[in-house]
Amino acid sequence: xxxxxxxxxxxxxxxxxxxxxxxxxxxxxxxxxxxxxxxxxxxxxxxxxxxxxxxxxxxxxxxxxxxxxxxxxxxxxxxxxxxxxxxxxxxxxxxxxxxxxxxxxxxxxxxxxxxxxxxxxxxxxxxxxxxxxxxxxxxxxxxxxxxxxxxxxxxxxxxxxxxxxxxxxxxxxxxxxxxxxxxxxxxxxxxxxxxxxxxxxxxxxxxxxxxxxxxxxxxxxxxxxxxxxxxxxxxxxxxxxxxxxxxxxxxxxxxxxxxxxxxxxxxxxxxxxxxxxxxxxxxxxxxxxxxxxxxxxxxxxxxxxxxxxxxxxxxxxxxxxxxxxxxxxxxxxxxxxxxxxxxxxxxxxxxxxxxxxxxxxxxxxxxxxxxxxxxx
Amino acid sequence: xxxxxxxxxxxxxxxxxxxxxxxxxxxxxxxxxxxxxxxxxxxxxxxxxxxxxxxxxxxxxxxxxxxxxxxxxxxxxxxxxxxxxxxxxxxxxxxxxxxxxxxxxxxxxxxxxxxxxxxxxxxxxxxxxxxxxxxxxxxxxxxxxxxxxxxxxxxxxxxxxxxxxxxxxxxxxxxxxxxxxxxxxxxxxxxxxxxxxxxxxxxxxxxxxxxxxxxxxxxxxxxxxxxxxxxxxxxxxxxxxxxxxxxxxxxxxxxxxxxxxxxxxxxxxxxxxxxxxxxxxxxxxxxxxxxxxxxxxxxxxxxxxxxxxxxxxxxxxxxxxxxxxxxxxxxxxxxxxxxxxxxxxxxxxxxxxxxxxxxxxxxxxxxxxxxxxxxx
Numbered sequence: 001x002x003x004x005x006x007x008x009x010x011x012x013x014x015x016x017x018x019x020x021x022x023x024x025x026x027x028x029x030x031x032x033x034x035x036x037x038x039x040x041x042x043x044x045x046x047x048x049x050x051x052x053x054x055x056x057x058x059x060x061x062x063x064x065x066x067x068x069x070x071x072x073x074x075x076x077x078x079x080x081x082x083x084x085x086x087x088x089x090x091x092x093x094x095x096x097x098x099x100x101x102x103x104x105x106x107x108x109x110x111x112x113x114x115x116x117x118x119x120x121x122x123x124x125x126x127x128x129x130x131x132x133x134x135x136x137x138x139x140x141x142x143x144x145x146x147x148x149x150x151x152x153x154x155x156x157x158x159x160x161x162x163x164x165x166x167x168x169x170x171x172x173x174x175x176x177x178x179x180x181x182x183x184x185x186x187x188x189x190x191x192x193x194x195x196x197x198x199x200x201x202x203x204x205x206x207x208x209x210x211x212x213x214x215x216x217x218x219x220x221x222x223x224x225x226x227x228x229x230x231x232x233x234x235x236x237x238x239x240x241x242x243x244x245x246x247x248x249x250x251x252x253x254x255x256x257x258x259x260x261x262x263x264x265x266x267x268x269x270x271x272x273x274x275x276x277x278x279x280x281x282x283x284x285x286x287x288x289x290x291x292x293x294x295x296x297x298x299x300x301x302x303x304x305x306x307x308x309x310x311x312x313x314x315x316x317x318x319x320x321x322x323x324x325x326x327x328x329x330x331x332x333x334x335x336x337x338x339x340x341x342x343x344x345x346x347x348x349x350x351x352x353x354x355x356x357x358x359x360x361x362x363x364x365x366x367x368x369x370x371x372x373x374x375x376x
Numbered sequence: 377x378x379x380x381x382x383x384x385x386x387x388x389x390x391x392x393x394x395x396x397x398x399x400x401x402x403x404x405x406x407x408x409x410x411x412x413x414x415x416x417x418x419x420x421x422x423x424x425x426x427x428x429x430x431x432x433x434x435x436x437x438x439x440x441x442x443x444x445x446x447x448x449x450x451x452x453x454x455x456x457x458x459x460x461x462x463x464x465x466x467x468x469x470x471x472x473x474x475x476x477x478x479x480x481x482x483x484x485x486x487x488x489x490x491x492x493x494x495x496x497x498x499x500x501x502x503x504x505x506x507x508x509x510x511x512x513x514x515x516x517x518x519x520x521x522x523x524x525x526x527x528x529x530x531x532x533x534x535x536x537x538x539x540x541x542x543x544x545x546x547x548x549x550x551x552x553x554x555x556x557x558x559x560x561x562x563x564x565x566x567x568x569x570x571x572x573x574x575x576x577x578x579x580x581x582x583x584x585x586x587x588x589x590x591x592x593x594x595x596x597x598x599x600x601x602x603x604x605x606x607x608x609x610x611x612x613x614x615x616x617x618x619x620x621x622x623x624x625x626x627x628x629x630x631x632x633x634x635x636x637x638x639x640x641x642x643x644x645x646x647x648x649x650x651x652x653x654x655x656x657x658x659x660x661x662x663x664x665x666x667x668x669x670x671x672x673x674x675x676x677x678x679x680x681x682x683x684x685x686x687x688x689x690x691x692x693x694x695x696x697x698x699x700x701x702x703x704x705x706x707x708x709x710x711x712x713x714x715x716x717x718x719x720x721x722x723x724x725x726x727x728x729x730x731x732x733x734x735x736x737x738x739x740x741x742x743x744x745x746x747x748x749x750x751x752x
Contacts, residue, residue, distance in 0.1 A: 037700075037701075037704050037706060038697075038701075039701060039706050039708045039709075041708070042707040042708060042711070043708065044692075044708065044712075045692065046688075046692065067700065067703065067704050068675070068696070068699075068700040068703075071676075072675060072676055072696060072700070075676045075678070076676075076678055076694075076696065081678075082694075082696070082700075083697055084692060084693060084694075084697070299444070299448060300447075300451045300452075302451070302452055302457075302458075312422075316420075316421065316422070318452075318458075318460075320444070320448060320452065320458070321414075321452075321458055321459055323444075324414065324443065324444040324448070324458075325413075325414075325415060327443065328413050328443050328444075330413060330415050330417065331417055331418040331710070331711070332415045332416075332417070332418060332419065333415075334707070335418070335420065335711070336420075
């Protein structure tokens with residue numbers, strides 16, 4: 001696996017690159033749809049491929065570990081074989097879900113003991129175990145086991161937690177070195193910068209993380225409720241420190257505007273549940289602004305879902321029909337809205353990349369941002 | 377619109393035919409997927425067309441009347457335009473849902489007053505109104521407004537109800553004659569035979585209904601809990617009376633075995649929620665028997681969903697993956713199982729038709745029935 005940096009924008013820090021994996025090339029900047037339990041909710045694999053044009057999807061270690069479980073995934077020959085998605089996959093370390101979903105949890109230096117939200121069973125994740133599990137799931141990109149601090153988080157806790165995350169990273173790196181891929185293709189580890197919204201901690205963490213010389217680096221602990229100014233300030237600060245020749249992944253971000261602003265700060269990879277989760281409530285992102293399809297104004301609007309859309313659903317269905325489906329809580333409505341939103345996110349990334357390569361990204365971004373924020 | 381009877385099986389009463397509509401030809405025997413609220417739950421229109429190969433779908437007048445409502449459907453130019461399904465459509469009269477879903481209801485000679493299960497609002501359906509509504513929805517095939525008696529039903533009630541259904545039919549026929557299609561294509565009415573499980577009532581009803589000389593005729597009030605022997609006995613008796621040169625539609629039936637047995641009795645058209653509803657609980661119908669995909673036995677079965685299946689999902693996904701999705705209550709699981717089951721029902725009808733045309737239907741049917749009942 002390797003990363004090639006192809007171009008950097010002159011008027012911003014935006015970058016265009018390529019991540020080469022054994023499951024194919026990822027063109028950056030890229031958005032990764034979230035496939036929690038081995039499925040992007042309501043989306044067929046061929047739709048992900050042909051309609052959404054996803055290049056890499058994310059799997060959640062916590063969910064996959066509990067269901068279907070490692071025995072099944074390993075017997076299948078890894079998650080790619082299990083769910084039939086043949087392009088690159090990234091798994092988170094499970095930490096975030098342990099903190100946010102598990103019934104009860106206890107964090108110690110050794111690791112995290114937690115209770116399944118499904119059946120109440122007890123489990124113990126350590127940095128070493130998180131690596132072993134992700135090896136077994138078979139992700140192309142494995143994430144380090146960290147503690148994602150909440151917002152707000154007091155300085156003392158953020159500092160102590162960050163240092164533990166660094167010690168856990170050392171254990172993750174050692175476990176990566178001590179083990180081999182299980183299915184014949186390469187797997188790499190991304191460490192995660194923490195430090196909440198404290199500049200000195202973020203600086204220290206970015207420097208510590210960079211020193212590990214991993215394949216790529218991630219920024220965690222943001223998009224957890226802090227104001228956008230903090231998100232941008234921390235991302236900018238960290239991107240300035242992280243090595244230029246390695247891909248940078250901003251975890252859990254965000255709105256289309258967040259994505260463009262963070263691309264301008266030098267981020268290459270994103271994931272977020274927003275396009276799929278908001279689709280379920282009838283919120284559509286478009287290049288002309290945001291549509292709440294439940295609004296009465298659309299009830300007799302028989303124009304295509306999104307005339308500027310790149311997915312077939314944008315032209316096969318009308319606004320009035322989607323409104324009816326979402327209001328009637330019909331699954332087809334969720335399916336249509338999900339495909340639309342994810343296809344829009346991917347198209348936006350593709351377009352950003354073209355403008356970076358063409359040298360006019362910043363100008364384009366500044367023209368797009370106000371349009372994306374419109375309420376239609 | 378016209379119906380052509382192409383062949384009748386020698387060893388049974390099975391028939392192969394063609395219903396010509398302004399939205400295309402329906403090859404009978406046919407199964408009609410149920411598209412309750414203008415959508416076959418969880419299935420894209422192009423999947424209905426290309427993967428399931430549906431030739432006609434059913435819409436529910438009760439649901440469509442309440443949501444999105446006639447104003448929206450009429451403004452769209454009818455249901456075909458509203459939901460983008462360009463092939464034939466049939467609507468029920470709304471009666472069945474009024475009896476089974478509505479909050480409260482009161483049946484009089486004039487019609488049925490009922491309360492919406494969605495918002496508690498009061499509405500009044502009469503035979504005339506049921507025709508007007510279906511004209512506005514724009515169904516190719518309109519069903520008469522009847523009372524579907526429950527099972528069991530005492531003789532006196534069944535008789536009184538049947539006579540009212542006949543009087544209502546007269547009003548439906550008159551309303552059809554007094555009104556015109558709204559969207560430039562032909563619409564025809566199917567009357568419905570009632571009479572519960574009483575032979576004399578069924579005989580009387582089939583004769584009364586036949587005398588109206590409608591485009592086609594339906595058999596209602598079955599598949600409501602009675603034993604299969606009663607279903608077959610009543611269907612046989614009624615088919616013997618209904619005119620041979622008109623299509624026969626058995627409403628709300630049934631399992632794959634029910635379909636084959638009733639084709640053998642002379643039925644041409646079927647609809648049922650079973651393939652889609654049971655899909656949601658992980659029950660798959662196949663030519664080798666019934667699969668409960670939740671069973672532990674499938675948890676590491678990485679063979680294709682159904683090697684003999686005619687839909688792409690049968691080959692794109694494995695049993696173990698579908699089991700995981702259904703157990704995890706993931707919508708994608710329901711989508712896959714629904715496409716599989718509906719495609720199987722349509723394939724079974726296609727195959728039955730080929731055997732009727734080839735002259736060996738009964739032999740084939742007798743070989744298929746035990747296989748279809750296997751529990752895999």
